[in-house]
Amino acid sequence: MKKGVVKKVLTAVLTIAMVTSLSACGTKNNSSQTTNTTTENKKAADYKIVLLLPGPINDQSWNATNYAGLLECNQKLGTKIEYVENVKASDFESTFKEYAEKGYNLVLAAGSQFDEAVATVAPNYPKTTFCVVNGSKAVGSNVAPIFPKEYEASYIASIIAGNVTKNGNFATIGGFPNTPMEHLMDVYEKNSVEIAKKRGISAAKATRAYANSWTDVALGKQMAEQMIDNGSDTLFVYANEVGLGSIEAAKTKGAKVIGFSSDQTKINPNTVVASVVFDFKTFYVWAIQQYMNGKLTGNTVHEAGIKEGIFLPVYTDNITKETKDAVDKGIQDFKDGKVDLKKLFVK
Structure with a gap:
């Protein structure tokens, strides 16, 4: 092959390589920008959140109190938190798995009786945050109980x-x-x-x-x-x-x-x-805001009480x-x- 031809071939190869490289860089930047934009523009209603209750919402006690917190978040923050009432102890783990596998961002559970089931299930679903209301065990980067003192x-x-x-x-x-x-x-x-x-x-x-x-x-x-x-x-x-x-x-x-x-x-x-x-209306709104702001961190029990006015x-x-x-x-x-x-x- 003549030198002139070799030179032209090399030039063409280098040009293609540069275009390919620039194209790849451009694709990476767009992807990054899209991800950031999605995060920044995520609305309260976009989060998939569910609350698991051990009893009925009309028990005039613990379950009713937690349900009131859910309603306040949906009304005040614009969330669309779902709930499941009367979850039996034998179904704790399977219910956690069900919602984690559906891609829920946050799974709330009302009562310390859920602590053990969370400890078992949470390690297998790192993209889901598990939050036991009144929980006292915070072992895991995605386990963040909230505790009314x-x-x-x-x-x-x-x-x-x-x-x-x-x-x-x-x-x-x-x-x-x-x-x-x-x-x-x-x-x-x-x-x-x-x-x-x-x-x-x-x-x-x-x-x-x-x-x-x-x-x-x-x-x-x-x-x-x-x-x-x-x-x-x-x-x-x-x-x-x-x-x-x-x-x-x-x-x-x-x-x-x-x-x-x-x-x-x-x-x-x-x-x-x-x-x-x-006042779980105040308590829940505080907790969900903490979550959406990235402050409901794992390995920590997040507490509130008299001084927080709840x-x-x-x-x-x-x-x-x-x-x-x-x-x-x-x-x-x-x-x-x-x-x-x-x-x-x-x-």
Whole structure:
């Protein structure tokens, strides 16, 4: 081949190579720009989010409270969060897998009972963020529980109970004896008894029982009846639907109930004389905003409580001004750092 021909061939090859290289660079840049634009323009409604509930949305307790948070997010933020109610423990893992495999961005689950299932499933679906509401286990880069410091809410409830009781005999019923439940019960019982004793009721005491159920209404009624028959005049129940049975028993036998989680005074204001409401509308909006802003990070339990304003006392006409003032003072003392509730935990 002549030199002139070789030169022309080389020039042509180099030209093709340069065009190909430039074309490839151009394609890469466009792809990058498209990805960034998609992320920047992603709207709240574009996120695929689902909330799993262990009970019905009309239980007037835990499930209803979480459902209210979902509705507030959809209305205020423009999200389209879906929900599944009455998810059984035997279906926890399969339900998590179902939504992760459908490509959901965020799977919420209401209750610490979901912790173990998340720990099992989450490692296999790194593109999905798993968030247990009231969860305490954050092992995994895509596991980011949010935790309302319930023992701070039970502290408010204890101030009401300590001032409401006539004989200082407190009955408490929990769903299951997990760590968060034990802590909130510890705070409630110790503080309410202390307040009653300061009022001159020297024999004040608290009796605790666990239903080992969230749904057995009849069991809740039976347990409450027995505790009232044994002298308890003030009940505090945190066990979802089980609490409905306890309220019915208290109504029949004339005991008083301090509602918890949702506004249970609506059930019967002469029985449930006050409630400590979890403002999960505020809590959920905060959590979803954290997620959409990339701040709901894994390996971290994201907490909120009295200082974040998510626990609100609700009173009936049965509550005196003195009791309301005591609650206000207790909340302010806590905010001022004068109260260390963790010292009340039973080790």
